[in-house]
Amino acid sequence: MTIALLDPAFFLSRSDDELRRDLDDIIKICRDHSLRLPPIPEYWDYLQLLARPLETVSGPITKRAFMVIRQISAKSNLEFNQQPNVGSYWQKGFKVLFNTSMFPNQPWHRRMATAILRALATGERVVLLVRKINGRNVSMHASPNNGSLEEITRWSLYVRAANAQRPTRIACCHHSRNLSEEWTTRYNWQLPAPSDGGSHPFCVPDQWWMGRHSACSGFQWVDRFNNQWGRPANIPCGKGNHWDVQLCNQYAQLMHRSYLNIIDYPSKVLGKPSGDIHHTPTKQPQTSIYSWKSNCC
Secondary structure (H helix, E strand, C coil): CEEEEECHHHHCCCCHHHHHHHHHHHHHHHHHCCCECCCCCCCHHHHHHHHHHHHHHCCHHHHHHHHHHHHHHHCCCCCCCCCCCCEEECHHHHHHHCCCCCCCCCCHHHHHHHHHHHHHCCCCEEEEECCCCECCCEEEEECCCCCEEEEECCCEEEEEECCCCCCEEEEEECCCHHHHCHHHHCCCCCCCCHHHCCCCCCCCCCCCCCCCCCCEECCEEECCCCCEEECCCCCHHHCCCEEEEECCHHHHHHHCCCEEEEECCCCCCCCCCCCCEEECCCCCCCCCCCCCHHHCC
16 A cells, blocks of 8 residues: 655646646546545645635636545545654755745645654555646756756655654655656656566666766766667657667677667557667668666666
8 A cells, every 4th residue: 555645736826727637647646556645634634725725716627626636535544643753854855845935934844744754654655746846846958959858856755753763765756657667756757667578678777766876967868877868859849759869888889889769658669568679770780789678677
């Protein structure tokens, strides 16, 4: 079982269309992964106060999304200790997400930390469902050629439950794939994972969650081998259902080519999984292509 808490930023004022999309994403993530969404009193009542003005002026479809979220929460009955030994939390990360400029005069960083620690006391996995906001937990890098790279700048929070020897890392999830492939909380969720079955998946560095590892370089994502993954520059919006992978020196020499075109996630190529070769560039040598999948573990 996994317990999820909601980012109060979901309930800041904005257009009805954007609000509805965000609420629909919350519902999808909860349903995809059977998440519990318990109304933990340390934050839930305040969340309701924040959401109520938005719900009042929202359209009928958005109002229904609010209702569905309340229904999911009502079914998430859990028993909590009445007076838990709360623990401690790393203030920097919480203050980045729940700073007072976004929530004036509201101690949301303490509120959310207390709620997360209360959830952890159940012994279950705990995640935070977050809204991405540029300048808060996302930094946008616009490419001079085409497309852009959305760098996640806050992908986890840290708390330490009372009497625990080590801190617990809380994943900040913005997409359903983050729950099954936790590294996508920091990296683009459309990068192919080893579990997708392809011969050339994106292999994250050991301890990818540590800030000392650079997730991207310029407009490309960097894997553990130093291959650089970017969207095709010659396709509108940088899409194309594949990644252009600039190979590191080791693999470039091994395969006698400088780059590969790898199918992204989810695969739209019939009969091929994400992480397989999408196509072989005509200007590249037509030689055998070494699979690095076995080196990911």
